[in-house]
Amino acid sequence: MTSRTILLVEDNPDDEALTLRAFDKSNIHNKVVVKRDGAEALAYLFPGEGEGEGDGDDAPTPALILLDLNLPKVGGLEVLRRMRADERTQMIPVVVLTSSKLEEDVLVSYRNGANAYVRKPVKFSEFTEAVKALGVFWLLLNEPVPSVAPKLGLR
Amino acid sequence: MLTPPSDGMFAALLEAVPDAMVCTAADGRVVLVNAQAERLFGYERAELIGQRVEMLVPDTARAEHPSHLAMYPADPQHRPMGAGLALAGRRRDASTFPAEISLSAIDTGEGILVAAAIRDVTAQLQTKDLERASESQERFIYAVSHDLRAPLRALSGYSGVLLEDYGGVLGEEGRSYAERIVAVSEQMRDLLDYLMQVSHLSRAELHLESVDLSAEAARIVEEIQRREPDRRVRFTIQQPVPARADSGLIRTVLENLLDNAWKFTSRQDDASIEFGTAPNEDAAVCCYVRDNGVGFDPAYEGKLFQPFQRLHAARDFPATGTGTGLASVRQIVELHGGRVWAEGAVGAGATFYFTLDEKEST
Numbered sequence: 001m002t003s004r005t006i007l008l009v010e011d012n013p014d015d016e017a018l019t020l021r022a023f024d025k026s027n028i029h030n031k032v033v034v035k036r037d038g039a040e041a042l043a044y045l046f047p048g049e050g051e052g053e054g055d056g057d058d059a060p061t062p063a064l065i066l067l068d069l070n071l072p073k074v075g076g077l078e079v080l081r082r083m084r085a086d087e088r089t090q091m092i093p094v095v096v097l098t099s100s101k102l103e104e105d106v107l108v109s110y111r112n113g114a115n116a117y118v119r120k121p122v123k124f125s126e127f128t129e130a131v132k133a134l135g136v137f138w139l140l141l142n143e144p145v146p147s148v149a150p151k152l153g154l155r
Numbered sequence: 156m157l158t159p160p161s162d163g164m165f166a167a168l169l170e171a172v173p174d175a176m177v178c179t180a181a182d183g184r185v186v187l188v189n190a191q192a193e194r195l196f197g198y199e200r201a202e203l204i205g206q207r208v209e210m211l212v213p214d215t216a217r218a219e220h221p222s223h224l225a226m227y228p229a230d231p232q233h234r235p236m237g238a239g240l241a242l243a244g245r246r247r248d249a250s251t252f253p254a255e256i257s258l259s260a261i262d263t264g265e266g267i268l269v270a271a272a273i274r275d276v277t278a279q280l281q282t283k284d285l286e287r288a289s290e291s292q293e294r295f296i297y298a299v300s301h302d303l304r305a306p307l308r309a310l311s312g313y314s315g316v317l318l319e320d321y322g323g324v325l326g327e328e329g330r331s332y333a334e335r336i337v338a339v340s341e342q343m344r345d346l347l348d349y350l351m352q353v354s355h356l357s358r359a360e361l362h363l364e365s366v367d368l369s370a371e372a373a374r375i376v377e378e379i380q381r382r383e384p385d386r387r388v389r390f391t392i393q394q395p396v397p398a399r400a401d402s403g404l405i406r407t408v409l410e411n412l413l414d415n416a417w418k419f420t421s422r423q424d425d426a427s428i429e430f431g432t433a434p435n436e437d438a439a440v441c442c443y444v445r446d447n448g449v450g451f452d453p454a455y456e457g458k459l460f461q462p463f464q465r466l467h468a469a470r471d472f473p474a475t476g477t478g479t480g481l482a483s484v485r486q487i488v489e490l491h492g493g494r495v496w497a498e499g500a501v502g503a504g505a506t507f508y509f510t511l512d513e514k515e516s517t
Binding site (some may be wrong): 012014015017018021025099100101120121122123124125127128 | 301302304305306307308309311312313314315316319337340341344351
Protein backbone atom coordinates (compact mmCIF):
# COMPACT_ATOMS: atom_id res chain seq x y z
CA MET A 1 0.00 0.00 0.00
CA THR A 2 2.90 2.35 0.72
CA SER A 3 3.61 2.59 -2.98
CA ARG A 4 0.52 4.71 -3.48
CA THR A 5 1.54 8.33 -3.76
CA ILE A 6 -0.11 11.31 -2.13
CA LEU A 7 0.09 14.60 -3.99
CA LEU A 8 0.05 17.61 -1.68
CA VAL A 9 -0.52 20.89 -3.48
CA GLU A 10 0.30 23.52 -0.86
CA ASP A 11 2.18 26.82 -1.06
CA ASN A 12 2.42 27.51 2.67
CA PRO A 13 5.61 25.88 4.04
CA ASP A 14 4.15 25.72 7.55
CA ASP A 15 1.04 23.92 6.44
CA GLU A 16 3.26 21.61 4.39
CA ALA A 17 5.47 20.81 7.37
CA LEU A 18 2.50 20.20 9.67
CA THR A 19 0.71 18.05 7.10
CA LEU A 20 3.78 15.88 6.48
CA ARG A 21 4.31 15.49 10.19
CA ALA A 22 0.68 14.55 10.72
CA PHE A 23 0.94 11.80 8.10
CA ASP A 24 4.12 10.58 9.72
CA LYS A 25 2.63 10.53 13.21
CA SER A 26 -0.42 8.69 11.91
CA ASN A 27 1.81 5.95 10.46
CA ILE A 28 0.86 6.88 6.95
CA HIS A 29 4.19 6.40 5.25
CA ASN A 30 3.14 6.72 1.65
CA LYS A 31 5.34 8.79 -0.60
CA VAL A 32 4.16 12.41 -0.51
CA VAL A 33 4.93 14.57 -3.53
CA VAL A 34 4.64 18.29 -2.73
CA LYS A 35 3.88 20.86 -5.41
CA ARG A 36 3.91 24.49 -4.33
CA ASP A 37 1.70 26.11 -6.92
CA GLY A 38 -1.00 25.18 -9.41
CA ALA A 39 1.31 25.27 -12.41
CA GLU A 40 3.76 22.87 -10.75
CA ALA A 41 0.91 20.55 -9.90
CA LEU A 42 -0.38 20.53 -13.48
CA ALA A 43 3.14 19.98 -14.84
CA TYR A 44 3.47 17.00 -12.53
CA LEU A 45 0.10 15.52 -13.45
CA PHE A 46 0.48 16.13 -17.18
CA PRO A 47 4.18 15.62 -17.95
CA GLY A 48 5.39 16.83 -21.32
CA GLU A 49 2.61 19.37 -21.68
CA GLY A 50 3.09 23.11 -21.68
CA GLU A 51 6.10 24.55 -19.94
CA GLY A 52 6.32 21.61 -17.51
CA GLU A 53 9.46 19.62 -16.88
CA GLY A 54 7.81 16.63 -18.51
CA ASP A 55 10.03 13.80 -19.66
CA GLY A 56 7.51 11.92 -21.76
CA ASP A 57 6.77 9.38 -19.02
CA ASP A 58 3.25 8.18 -18.37
CA ALA A 59 1.23 10.59 -16.27
CA PRO A 60 1.52 9.68 -12.58
CA THR A 61 -1.69 8.70 -10.82
CA PRO A 62 -1.56 9.72 -7.18
CA ALA A 63 -3.87 7.77 -4.90
CA LEU A 64 -4.98 11.00 -3.26
CA ILE A 65 -4.58 14.69 -3.94
CA LEU A 66 -4.79 17.26 -1.16
CA LEU A 67 -5.42 20.54 -2.90
CA ASP A 68 -5.18 24.03 -1.47
CA LEU A 69 -7.33 26.61 -3.23
CA ASN A 70 -5.40 29.82 -2.87
CA LEU A 71 -2.25 28.99 -4.86
CA PRO A 72 0.27 31.04 -6.81
CA LYS A 73 0.13 31.05 -10.62
CA VAL A 74 -2.75 28.64 -11.19
CA GLY A 75 -5.43 28.46 -8.48
CA GLY A 76 -6.68 25.22 -6.97
CA LEU A 77 -10.11 25.45 -8.57
CA GLU A 78 -8.51 25.72 -12.01
CA VAL A 79 -6.22 22.75 -11.29
CA LEU A 80 -9.30 20.78 -10.32
CA ARG A 81 -11.19 21.81 -13.43
CA ARG A 82 -8.32 20.82 -15.71
CA MET A 83 -7.90 17.50 -13.93
CA ARG A 84 -11.56 16.62 -14.29
CA ALA A 85 -11.49 17.51 -17.99
CA ASP A 86 -8.73 14.97 -18.65
CA GLU A 87 -9.40 11.26 -18.78
CA ARG A 88 -6.11 10.42 -17.08
CA THR A 89 -6.86 12.38 -13.92
CA GLN A 90 -10.63 12.44 -14.04
CA MET A 91 -11.19 9.96 -11.22
CA ILE A 92 -8.32 10.64 -8.83
CA PRO A 93 -9.75 11.49 -5.40
CA VAL A 94 -9.25 15.17 -4.71
CA VAL A 95 -9.75 16.62 -1.25
CA VAL A 96 -9.81 20.39 -1.13
CA LEU A 97 -7.89 21.40 2.00
CA THR A 98 -8.10 25.12 2.54
CA SER A 99 -8.58 28.01 4.95
CA SER A 100 -11.53 29.36 3.05
CA LYS A 101 -15.03 28.79 4.26
CA LEU A 102 -16.64 30.95 1.63
CA GLU A 103 -19.79 29.24 0.47
CA GLU A 104 -18.82 30.05 -3.07
CA ASP A 105 -15.49 28.22 -2.78
CA VAL A 106 -17.20 25.15 -1.36
CA LEU A 107 -19.82 25.19 -4.09
CA VAL A 108 -17.42 25.68 -6.98
CA SER A 109 -15.09 23.03 -5.57
CA TYR A 110 -17.85 20.45 -5.62
CA ARG A 111 -19.07 21.65 -8.98
CA ASN A 112 -15.56 21.25 -10.35
CA GLY A 113 -15.49 17.69 -9.11
CA ALA A 114 -13.93 17.74 -5.65
CA ASN A 115 -14.52 14.54 -3.65
CA ALA A 116 -14.39 16.35 -0.33
CA TYR A 117 -13.90 19.78 1.14
CA VAL A 118 -12.09 20.19 4.43
CA ARG A 119 -11.37 23.44 6.17
CA LYS A 120 -7.91 23.45 7.77
CA PRO A 121 -8.40 23.63 11.53
CA VAL A 122 -6.31 26.22 13.36
CA LYS A 123 -5.91 24.11 16.48
CA PHE A 124 -2.93 21.80 16.23
CA SER A 125 -4.59 18.67 17.56
CA GLU A 126 -7.60 19.15 15.29
CA PHE A 127 -5.36 19.71 12.28
CA THR A 128 -3.43 16.52 12.97
CA GLU A 129 -6.66 14.58 13.46
CA ALA A 130 -8.08 15.92 10.20
CA VAL A 131 -5.01 14.93 8.16
CA LYS A 132 -4.95 11.52 9.78
CA ALA A 133 -8.64 10.95 9.10
CA LEU A 134 -8.21 11.93 5.46
CA GLY A 135 -5.25 9.59 5.03
CA VAL A 136 -6.98 6.68 6.71
CA PHE A 137 -10.21 7.14 4.79
CA TRP A 138 -8.85 7.73 1.30
CA LEU A 139 -5.85 5.38 1.44
CA LEU A 140 -7.19 2.51 3.53
CA LEU A 141 -10.98 2.49 3.76
CA ASN A 142 -11.96 3.84 0.40
CA GLU A 143 -11.90 1.42 -2.55
CA PRO A 144 -9.67 2.97 -5.24
CA VAL A 145 -10.65 3.33 -8.87
CA PRO A 146 -9.64 0.11 -10.70
CA SER A 147 -6.60 0.80 -12.84
CA VAL A 148 -8.18 -0.89 -15.86
CA ALA A 149 -11.05 1.57 -15.98
CA PRO A 150 -9.65 3.87 -18.70
CA LYS A 151 -8.90 0.90 -20.96
CA LEU A 152 -12.48 -0.26 -20.69
CA GLY A 153 -13.57 3.16 -21.77
CA LEU A 154 -15.56 3.64 -18.60
CA ARG A 155 -16.36 7.12 -17.56
CA MET B 156 -41.50 87.43 -5.24
CA LEU B 157 -43.59 87.80 -8.36
CA THR B 158 -47.21 86.77 -8.58
CA PRO B 159 -47.64 83.29 -9.99
CA PRO B 160 -48.91 83.10 -13.56
CA SER B 161 -52.52 83.14 -14.56
CA ASP B 162 -54.03 79.69 -14.07
CA GLY B 163 -54.36 79.50 -10.29
CA MET B 164 -55.04 75.78 -10.04
CA PHE B 165 -52.11 74.86 -12.18
CA ALA B 166 -49.81 77.19 -10.28
CA ALA B 167 -50.98 75.82 -6.94
CA LEU B 168 -50.39 72.30 -8.17
CA LEU B 169 -46.94 73.27 -9.35
CA GLU B 170 -46.11 74.65 -5.91
CA ALA B 171 -47.36 71.50 -4.22
CA VAL B 172 -44.89 69.27 -6.06
CA PRO B 173 -41.95 68.39 -3.79
CA ASP B 174 -39.50 68.56 -6.67
CA ALA B 175 -38.18 71.69 -8.30
CA MET B 176 -40.25 72.29 -11.45
CA VAL B 177 -39.10 74.24 -14.49
CA CYS B 178 -41.46 74.54 -17.47
CA THR B 179 -40.05 75.52 -20.79
CA ALA B 180 -41.73 76.60 -24.00
CA ALA B 181 -40.82 75.17 -27.37
CA ASP B 182 -38.26 77.94 -27.94
CA GLY B 183 -36.34 76.84 -24.84
CA ARG B 184 -37.36 79.78 -22.71
CA VAL B 185 -38.50 79.33 -19.13
CA VAL B 186 -42.21 79.95 -18.68
CA LEU B 187 -42.93 78.71 -15.17
CA VAL B 188 -40.97 77.73 -12.10
CA ASN B 189 -42.00 76.84 -8.55
CA ALA B 190 -40.56 77.97 -5.25
CA GLN B 191 -38.59 74.72 -4.93
CA ALA B 192 -36.84 75.56 -8.20
CA GLU B 193 -36.00 79.03 -6.89
CA ARG B 194 -34.50 77.50 -3.79
CA LEU B 195 -32.63 74.75 -5.60
CA PHE B 196 -31.02 76.98 -8.21
CA GLY B 197 -30.67 80.14 -6.10
CA TYR B 198 -32.52 82.39 -8.53
CA GLU B 199 -35.60 84.52 -8.01
CA ARG B 200 -38.48 83.69 -10.26
CA ALA B 201 -38.17 86.96 -12.16
CA GLU B 202 -34.59 86.18 -13.05
CA LEU B 203 -35.59 82.91 -14.68
CA ILE B 204 -38.82 83.63 -16.52
CA GLY B 205 -38.17 84.42 -20.15
CA GLN B 206 -34.54 83.28 -19.99
CA ARG B 207 -33.17 80.30 -21.87
CA VAL B 208 -33.32 77.16 -19.71
CA GLU B 209 -29.63 76.49 -20.45
CA MET B 210 -28.74 78.94 -17.71
CA LEU B 211 -29.61 76.06 -15.34
CA VAL B 212 -27.46 73.56 -17.23
CA PRO B 213 -23.78 73.12 -16.27
CA ASP B 214 -21.29 74.60 -18.74
CA THR B 215 -20.12 71.20 -19.89
CA ALA B 216 -23.58 70.16 -21.11
CA ARG B 217 -24.87 73.55 -22.16
CA ALA B 218 -23.91 73.44 -25.85
CA GLU B 219 -25.72 70.14 -26.38
CA HIS B 220 -28.87 71.05 -24.52
CA PRO B 221 -30.83 73.02 -27.14
CA SER B 222 -30.69 70.14 -29.62
CA HIS B 223 -31.97 67.68 -27.00
CA LEU B 224 -34.71 70.08 -26.05
CA ALA B 225 -35.72 70.50 -29.67
CA MET B 226 -36.07 66.74 -30.05
CA TYR B 227 -38.31 66.22 -27.06
CA PRO B 228 -41.67 67.34 -28.55
CA ALA B 229 -41.16 64.72 -31.28
CA ASP B 230 -41.57 61.99 -28.64
CA PRO B 231 -43.17 63.76 -25.72
CA GLN B 232 -43.69 60.97 -23.20
CA HIS B 233 -43.12 61.20 -19.49
CA ARG B 234 -39.64 59.84 -18.94
CA PRO B 235 -36.43 60.37 -17.02
CA MET B 236 -34.08 62.71 -18.80
CA GLY B 237 -30.77 61.51 -20.17
CA ALA B 238 -31.29 57.85 -19.30
CA GLY B 239 -28.04 56.37 -18.04
CA LEU B 240 -26.27 59.75 -17.91
CA ALA B 241 -25.03 61.50 -14.78
CA LEU B 242 -27.04 64.71 -14.88
CA ALA B 243 -26.30 67.90 -13.01
CA GLY B 244 -27.88 71.27 -12.40
CA ARG B 245 -26.16 74.65 -12.26
CA ARG B 246 -26.90 77.09 -9.46
CA ARG B 247 -26.76 80.85 -9.72
CA ASP B 248 -23.30 80.86 -8.11
CA ALA B 249 -22.11 78.54 -10.94
CA SER B 250 -21.79 75.58 -8.56
CA THR B 251 -23.34 72.32 -9.73
CA PHE B 252 -25.19 69.47 -8.05
CA PRO B 253 -26.01 65.92 -9.19
CA ALA B 254 -29.62 65.73 -10.31
CA GLU B 255 -32.35 63.36 -11.31
CA ILE B 256 -34.64 64.95 -13.87
CA SER B 257 -37.87 63.65 -15.34
CA LEU B 258 -39.62 65.24 -18.25
CA SER B 259 -43.22 65.45 -19.31
CA ALA B 260 -45.11 67.44 -21.91
CA ILE B 261 -48.04 69.65 -20.95
CA ASP B 262 -50.44 70.77 -23.65
CA THR B 263 -51.61 74.21 -22.51
CA GLY B 264 -53.77 74.84 -25.58
CA GLU B 265 -51.33 77.59 -26.56
CA GLY B 266 -48.55 75.20 -27.39
CA ILE B 267 -46.66 72.47 -25.64
CA LEU B 268 -44.71 73.12 -22.45
CA VAL B 269 -41.92 70.82 -21.41
CA ALA B 270 -42.07 70.34 -17.66
CA ALA B 271 -38.90 69.20 -15.92
CA ALA B 272 -39.00 67.88 -12.36
CA ILE B 273 -35.54 68.24 -10.86
CA ARG B 274 -34.29 66.54 -7.74
CA ASP B 275 -30.96 67.09 -6.03
CA VAL B 276 -29.53 63.59 -5.44
CA THR B 277 -26.37 64.61 -3.57
CA ALA B 278 -27.57 62.84 -0.41
CA GLN B 279 -28.49 59.64 -2.24
CA LEU B 280 -25.11 59.52 -3.92
CA GLN B 281 -23.40 60.04 -0.59
CA THR B 282 -25.38 57.19 0.92
CA LYS B 283 -24.38 55.00 -1.98
CA ASP B 284 -20.73 55.96 -1.47
CA LEU B 285 -21.02 55.14 2.22
CA GLU B 286 -22.59 51.78 1.45
CA ARG B 287 -19.83 51.01 -0.99
CA ALA B 288 -17.18 52.03 1.52
CA SER B 289 -18.68 49.93 4.28
CA GLU B 290 -18.98 46.97 1.96
CA SER B 291 -15.35 47.19 0.98
CA GLN B 292 -14.46 47.50 4.64
CA GLU B 293 -16.40 44.33 5.40
CA ARG B 294 -14.61 42.56 2.60
CA PHE B 295 -11.30 43.76 4.02
CA ILE B 296 -12.13 42.50 7.51
CA TYR B 297 -13.12 39.16 6.06
CA ALA B 298 -9.90 38.87 4.05
CA VAL B 299 -7.70 39.85 7.00
CA SER B 300 -9.37 37.50 9.44
CA HIS B 301 -9.08 34.77 6.84
CA ASP B 302 -5.40 35.39 6.13
CA LEU B 303 -4.47 35.56 9.80
CA ARG B 304 -5.58 31.97 10.24
CA ALA B 305 -2.55 30.59 8.40
CA PRO B 306 0.15 32.04 10.68
CA LEU B 307 -2.04 31.20 13.64
CA ARG B 308 -2.22 27.59 12.52
CA ALA B 309 1.58 27.58 12.36
CA LEU B 310 1.83 29.04 15.89
CA SER B 311 -0.53 26.50 17.34
CA GLY B 312 1.04 23.77 15.22
CA TYR B 313 4.69 24.30 16.10
CA SER B 314 3.86 24.78 19.77
CA GLY B 315 2.00 21.49 19.59
CA VAL B 316 5.00 19.85 17.94
CA LEU B 317 7.26 21.19 20.68
CA LEU B 318 4.97 19.70 23.29
CA GLU B 319 4.68 16.34 21.59
CA ASP B 320 8.22 15.85 20.34
CA TYR B 321 10.32 17.87 22.78
CA GLY B 322 8.17 17.83 25.90
CA GLY B 323 10.92 16.13 27.88
CA VAL B 324 13.57 18.67 26.93
CA LEU B 325 11.28 21.60 27.66
CA GLY B 326 10.65 20.64 31.24
CA GLU B 327 7.50 21.44 33.14
CA GLU B 328 7.78 25.20 32.91
CA GLY B 329 8.67 25.14 29.22
CA ARG B 330 5.72 22.89 28.54
CA SER B 331 3.33 25.22 30.32
CA TYR B 332 4.53 28.10 28.16
CA ALA B 333 4.02 26.08 25.00
CA GLU B 334 0.57 25.11 26.26
CA ARG B 335 -0.24 28.76 26.72
CA ILE B 336 0.73 29.48 23.14
CA VAL B 337 -1.66 26.76 22.01
CA ALA B 338 -4.45 28.15 24.23
CA VAL B 339 -3.92 31.74 23.14
CA SER B 340 -3.92 30.68 19.50
CA GLU B 341 -7.32 29.17 20.08
CA GLN B 342 -8.62 32.36 21.64
CA MET B 343 -7.36 34.32 18.70
CA ARG B 344 -9.03 31.88 16.36
CA ASP B 345 -12.33 32.56 18.13
CA LEU B 346 -11.79 36.29 17.71
CA LEU B 347 -11.07 35.84 14.03
CA ASP B 348 -14.15 33.66 13.65
CA TYR B 349 -16.20 36.40 15.24
CA LEU B 350 -14.74 39.05 12.94
CA MET B 351 -15.43 36.85 9.95
CA GLN B 352 -18.98 36.29 11.09
CA VAL B 353 -19.57 39.98 11.67
CA SER B 354 -18.19 40.99 8.31
CA HIS B 355 -20.16 38.27 6.61
CA LEU B 356 -23.42 38.65 8.50
CA SER B 357 -24.10 42.22 7.54
CA ARG B 358 -23.98 41.16 3.94
CA ALA B 359 -25.64 37.78 4.21
CA GLU B 360 -29.30 37.65 3.41
CA LEU B 361 -31.59 36.26 6.03
CA HIS B 362 -33.34 33.06 5.07
CA LEU B 363 -36.51 33.43 7.07
CA GLU B 364 -38.55 30.32 7.74
CA SER B 365 -40.82 28.91 10.39
CA VAL B 366 -38.75 27.62 13.28
CA ASP B 367 -39.80 26.04 16.55
CA LEU B 368 -37.42 27.73 18.95
CA SER B 369 -38.15 25.33 21.77
CA ALA B 370 -37.22 22.35 19.60
CA GLU B 371 -33.94 24.08 18.76
CA ALA B 372 -33.37 24.88 22.43
CA ALA B 373 -34.02 21.27 23.41
CA ARG B 374 -31.49 20.02 20.87
CA ILE B 375 -28.85 22.45 22.10
CA VAL B 376 -29.49 21.52 25.73
CA GLU B 377 -28.96 17.88 24.86
CA GLU B 378 -25.59 18.68 23.30
CA ILE B 379 -24.51 20.79 26.24
CA GLN B 380 -25.40 18.06 28.71
CA ARG B 381 -23.52 15.49 26.68
CA ARG B 382 -20.36 17.58 27.06
CA GLU B 383 -20.52 17.48 30.86
CA PRO B 384 -22.73 14.54 31.77
CA ASP B 385 -21.82 14.77 35.46
CA ARG B 386 -23.44 18.15 36.01
CA ARG B 387 -27.00 18.21 37.32
CA VAL B 388 -28.97 21.13 35.93
CA ARG B 389 -32.74 21.45 35.83
CA PHE B 390 -33.84 22.59 32.38
CA THR B 391 -37.33 23.95 31.73
CA ILE B 392 -38.28 24.53 28.12
CA GLN B 393 -41.62 26.05 27.20
CA GLN B 394 -43.18 24.35 24.20
CA PRO B 395 -43.78 25.14 21.43
CA VAL B 396 -42.34 28.57 20.55
CA PRO B 397 -42.98 29.13 16.86
CA ALA B 398 -41.24 32.03 15.15
CA ARG B 399 -40.07 33.24 11.79
CA ALA B 400 -36.30 33.38 11.71
CA ASP B 401 -33.17 32.27 9.94
CA SER B 402 -32.82 28.84 11.52
CA GLY B 403 -29.01 28.68 11.37
CA LEU B 404 -28.57 32.12 12.85
CA ILE B 405 -31.23 31.81 15.52
CA ARG B 406 -29.60 28.57 16.57
CA THR B 407 -26.38 30.54 17.17
CA VAL B 408 -28.38 32.93 19.37
CA LEU B 409 -29.86 30.12 21.46
CA GLU B 410 -26.52 28.32 21.64
CA ASN B 411 -24.76 31.38 22.98
CA LEU B 412 -27.44 32.15 25.55
CA LEU B 413 -27.81 28.58 26.76
CA ASP B 414 -24.03 28.07 26.80
CA ASN B 415 -23.67 31.15 28.96
CA ALA B 416 -26.39 30.00 31.31
CA TRP B 417 -24.68 26.62 31.60
CA LYS B 418 -21.29 28.20 32.22
CA PHE B 419 -22.40 30.71 34.80
CA THR B 420 -24.41 28.22 36.84
CA SER B 421 -21.43 25.88 37.16
CA ARG B 422 -20.99 26.68 40.87
CA GLN B 423 -24.68 26.33 41.67
CA ASP B 424 -25.81 23.25 43.55
CA ASP B 425 -29.40 23.50 42.39
CA ALA B 426 -28.71 25.01 38.97
CA SER B 427 -31.75 25.70 36.85
CA ILE B 428 -32.04 27.09 33.34
CA GLU B 429 -35.29 28.10 31.73
CA PHE B 430 -36.28 28.93 28.18
CA GLY B 431 -39.64 30.56 27.60
CA THR B 432 -41.60 33.48 26.25
CA ALA B 433 -42.73 36.69 27.89
CA PRO B 434 -45.54 39.04 26.85
CA ASN B 435 -44.28 42.02 24.86
CA GLU B 436 -46.11 44.90 23.24
CA ASP B 437 -43.72 45.67 20.42
CA ALA B 438 -42.84 42.24 19.11
CA ALA B 439 -44.64 39.11 18.02
CA VAL B 440 -42.22 36.88 19.88
CA CYS B 441 -40.29 37.72 23.01
CA CYS B 442 -38.11 34.94 24.38
CA TYR B 443 -35.92 34.67 27.41
CA VAL B 444 -33.24 32.42 28.80
CA ARG B 445 -33.12 32.56 32.58
CA ASP B 446 -30.59 31.03 34.94
CA ASN B 447 -29.94 31.16 38.68
CA GLY B 448 -26.19 31.47 38.30
CA VAL B 449 -23.71 34.17 39.29
CA GLY B 450 -25.66 36.96 37.58
CA PHE B 451 -24.13 40.33 36.81
CA ASP B 452 -24.02 43.89 38.05
CA PRO B 453 -26.88 45.70 36.26
CA ALA B 454 -24.65 48.76 35.98
CA TYR B 455 -22.79 46.89 33.26
CA GLU B 456 -25.84 45.71 31.36
CA GLY B 457 -24.91 47.88 28.37
CA LYS B 458 -21.45 46.37 28.20
CA LEU B 459 -22.74 42.83 28.01
CA PHE B 460 -23.60 42.99 24.36
CA GLN B 461 -20.46 44.79 23.22
CA PRO B 462 -17.81 42.72 21.49
CA PHE B 463 -14.66 41.74 23.41
CA GLN B 464 -16.23 42.64 26.77
CA ARG B 465 -16.30 40.17 29.58
CA LEU B 466 -17.84 40.74 32.96
CA HIS B 467 -16.24 37.71 34.56
CA ALA B 468 -12.51 37.15 34.76
CA ALA B 469 -11.27 34.24 32.68
CA ARG B 470 -9.63 33.06 35.90
CA ASP B 471 -13.01 32.54 37.58
CA PHE B 472 -14.68 30.92 34.60
CA PRO B 473 -11.99 29.31 32.48
CA ALA B 474 -14.51 28.19 29.92
CA THR B 475 -15.45 31.81 29.28
CA GLY B 476 -14.91 32.68 25.67
CA THR B 477 -13.48 35.74 24.06
CA GLY B 478 -16.38 38.04 24.87
CA THR B 479 -17.97 37.84 21.46
CA GLY B 480 -20.92 35.53 22.12
CA LEU B 481 -23.44 38.13 23.24
CA ALA B 482 -22.25 40.57 20.60
CA SER B 483 -23.11 37.92 18.03
CA VAL B 484 -26.48 37.44 19.69
CA ARG B 485 -27.24 41.13 19.44
CA GLN B 486 -26.12 41.37 15.85
CA ILE B 487 -28.24 38.43 14.75
CA VAL B 488 -31.32 39.54 16.68
CA GLU B 489 -31.06 43.07 15.31
CA LEU B 490 -30.65 41.66 11.85
CA HIS B 491 -34.04 40.05 12.47
CA GLY B 492 -35.47 43.41 13.45
CA GLY B 493 -35.59 42.49 17.12
CA ARG B 494 -33.74 43.67 20.19
CA VAL B 495 -31.89 42.20 23.14
CA TRP B 496 -31.60 43.13 26.79
CA ALA B 497 -30.72 41.52 30.07
CA GLU B 498 -31.88 41.62 33.66
CA GLY B 499 -29.98 40.36 36.63
CA ALA B 500 -28.10 41.05 39.81
CA VAL B 501 -24.86 39.82 41.32
CA GLY B 502 -25.44 36.38 42.75
CA ALA B 503 -29.08 36.36 41.70
CA GLY B 504 -28.97 34.90 38.23
CA ALA B 505 -29.52 36.48 34.85
CA THR B 506 -32.31 36.66 32.30
CA PHE B 507 -31.56 37.41 28.68
CA TYR B 508 -34.42 38.57 26.48
CA PHE B 509 -34.67 38.82 22.75
CA THR B 510 -37.53 39.72 20.45
CA LEU B 511 -38.24 38.63 16.91
CA ASP B 512 -40.60 39.50 14.11
CA GLU B 513 -41.72 42.98 15.04
CA LYS B 514 -45.39 43.50 14.49
CA GLU B 515 -45.15 46.50 12.18
CA SER B 516 -43.03 44.55 9.71
CA THR B 517 -45.55 41.72 9.30
